[in-house]
Amino acid sequence: MILEAAGVRFAYRDRPVVHDVNLRVDAGEMIAICGPNGAGKSTLLKLLSGYLEPQAGRIDCEGKDLRAWEPRALARRLAIAPQAVSFYFPFTVGQYVLLARHPHRGMSPFESEADLAAAHAALAQTGIAALAERSVLELSGGEKQRVVLAAALAQQPSILLLDEPTASLDLRHQAALMAVLGRPDRGCGVTVLLVTHDLNLAARWAPRLALMHDGRVVADGRPADILQADRLREIYGAVVEIGRRADGVTPYILPLEEAP
């Protein structure tokens, strides 16, 4: 097991956001974390990355408590692409992605050939090599999102945590991104956890889906088994129509109107 959350609880002041979450992730898995707004998905991702500390329970990476890891050593294994990253200074896209090599550089303030190669590969994988010399202050929403993802890839982690990576991407780029993440050979077996609102993308690309509601993981398994109309109605309070793709298994979901 590469990542394990056991009895994890977290509250902002006195407002509990994550209750007693248990999640076991094996190396090489790709898991989509879905759920309504405010279900605690992003907070769970921040806990799994070590940015927030659980107030109860523990999270282990490779069998060792996140808090016991040396920060740089952890950052070489685990990278997070946060939602809505803001840019403040005019780094070029290439510089921005290279900065993600920080945990690999050791004591050297300079980048090595390996760092450069990792940055080039990440830019190519996310299809933004042509933007390398552009200032990050001049990017569109979708370009920003791919730059943030490229930086996380350049960090060459074994676990990749992504918060809404497709939120501002158009159809073509959504599919391209999910294809990069969903490929079995993705960067030699990287484990991917992605928070997303898009149940269709999750169903199409993620072999495993964890559904969160009110700070708990209420269902965890194959998307085809989990995505059922009555469950979604209960959790989201929305009436949905569920269809099947030509394979007869993969569901796709269309929201109808509010539940009466």
Place this chain on the structure above:
Amino acid sequence: MTVRALTPARWAATLAPFVLFFAVALTIGPAVGAVTIDPAAAWAHRHDLANNLDASIFFTARLPRVLLAALTGAALALAGATFQALLRNPLAEPFTLGVSSGGAFGAALAIKLGLGATLLGFSPVMFAALAGSAASVALVYWLARSRGAISPTLLVLAGVTVSFFFAAEILLIFYLSDYSETHQMIRWMMGSLDVAFNPEMLRGSLAARLGMGLALAAYVGAMLTLVGLADALNQLSLGAEVAAGRGVNVRRAQRLGYFAASLATGLAVSLAGPIGFVGLIVPHAVRFLVGPDHRVLLPAAVFAGAGFLILCDMAARTFFGPVEIPVGVITATLGGPFFLLLLRRAKGQGAV
């Protein structure tokens, strides 16, 4: 090659023009002034100041000033660049968090109370300014500290509030003072690079040597700490969560950066008064020229800030010589138009 890595060769090549600029300023700074001197003659008589006017002016009147200008300019530019990264706010500068108003309050209070005796070669006004700076730094940190990462918004809000508080107390002291005291206070606030030190003094007094040694050590220590934080500041300038995700100890880096930049600012304010403009504009000008990578930006800002303030002080001493203009007036007068030109160019290149 579309992605350019920072290599030692590129680092050195980017910094070289800034080092050259500083070297030129350092060479002509003490040679130029209201009185024309012969630097060669001054250097030849460097062990015999009493009997040679050139040497006396060069080593006693000008060189200490030029060195103080270099240190002050370097410290303010570096602290400004650091605060801009820490607060993720391009409008931040060394005085944003109230260091200068605390210092000015201390100085005004010392002038009002007429404190006289010197300690380790420094005037009481200097110590009072340093104490005022330290008080405001501690107060702002105490207001903004939290269990995890410090929120930049909270820090700025605390800093601005503390600034307003001290500004009000300064007004109160003004109100209670007579004209000559008020004039002294205002003159202090314009900034000045008049130095109490000269080689004669240093030869004579152990206390003066100790005081200068301490000030220099604190200055250099704070600046080395900041340049050493360049990597962490790069990451922090992208956001606390990004920095943490890349293995930066966010709390430690924030605290170290805040206190080292505050120490550099506090020393600069105590020794030379709140000289404005340098700490805001030099980091921006340098960023336009070399980009936002702090591994290059911070050392470049040190040399640019030092050279810039030496030249400003030279102008202040020379333009209306022998009458001196406060250097704080010159920094914005000379630097403003230059910066506007840079700003236009940067806008054209999309770097803003």
